[in-house]
Amino acid sequence: MSNQSNIWYFEDIDLYNILCPHKVPNMHEKHSFHKFKKDAFIYFEDEQSDHIYLIAEGRVKIGSYTEDGREVTKAILSAGEIFGELALIGQEKRTDFAQAMDDNTTICPMNIDDMKELMAHNKALNLKIYKLLGLRIKKLERKVESLVFKDSRTRIVEFLRDWAMEKGKKVGFETMMKNYLTHKDIASLTGTSRQTVTTILNELKDKNIINFDRRRILVRDMDKLV
Numbered sequence: 001m002s003n004q005s006n007i008w009y010f011e012d013i014d015l016y017n018i019l020c021p022h023k024v025p026n027m028h029e030k031h032s033f034h035k036f037k038k039d040a041f042i043y044f045e046d047e048q049s050d051h052i053y054l055i056a057e058g059r060v061k062i063g064s065y066t067e068d069g070r071e072v073t074k075a076i077l078s079a080g081e082i083f084g085e086l087a088l089i090g091q092e093k094r095t096d097f098a099q100a101m102d103d104n105t106t107i108c109p110m111n112i113d114d115m116k117e118l119m120a121h122n123k124a125l126n127l128k129i130y131k132l133l134g135l136r137i138k139k140l141e142r143k144v145e146s147l148v149f150k151d152s153r154t155r156i157v158e159f160l161r162d163w164a165m166e167k168g169k170k171v172g173f174e175t176m177m178k179n180y181l182t183h184k185d186i187a188s189l190t191g192t193s194r195q196t197v198t199t200i201l202n203e204l205k206d207k208n209i210i211n212f213d214r215r216r217i218l219v220r221d222m223d224k225l226v
Helices: 015-019 085-089 112-120 123-149 152-167 183-190 194-206
Strands: 034-036 041-043 051-057 060-065 071-077 097-100 105-111 169-171 174-178 210-212 216-219
Touching (some): 051 085, 071 123, 085 123, 105 112, 112 123, 152 183, 152 194, 183 194, 194 210
Antiparallel strands (some): 034 105, 060 071, 060 097, 210 216
16 A cells, blocks of 8 residues: 555646636636536546646546446546646547536636646656646546556555545544545445445444545544554
8 A cells, every 4th residue: 555655736836726717817707617417527538638627616427338328437536626628748539538426517618729838847847747647547547556456445545544544634643625526436446346335435434534524524543554
């Protein structure tokens, strides 16, 4: 298990407040927010990659389909995060889809040419973009390794650890995460079943390692989350 110092955090990158055109001088006038209803697609596989997208409100699922038509969930992103970033490194066609998970999901699209113009004059921004790409690649590699070599319980526990380290806030000796994922979401992200997720979470709760409700998950002791 990688320790905390080996993970790049999105919060440290903070690209949303830097990139949102509504926060960039001389850009806000020509940009508008796009609103999507629950389950509406923001883009599909094989569409042209000419924008990156910033989430102002709601959640977005990034996924793809296998040859036999099964859906694979790659990520579930929330307000403040960005997606579609592979367009910055030459991706011409989307290899996945992006789908709104909540009503009133609000997205701010940014044209790749505008993005490259910002990057051309800002070395610090370039570094932040590379960190974001590095984070996404590392997480994908870890997910593939987990699906191939680890059992369901291990995948769920490691997902909780990564979630806590990436999104959690320290509250004394405990770590608290805002709970924006259902058991079905966690099952999709870990390649398990909703029933298995529920069983493992309840087991951890009974052992007083975690506590959770619809709004938050509290990890009482990270060292015991194994």
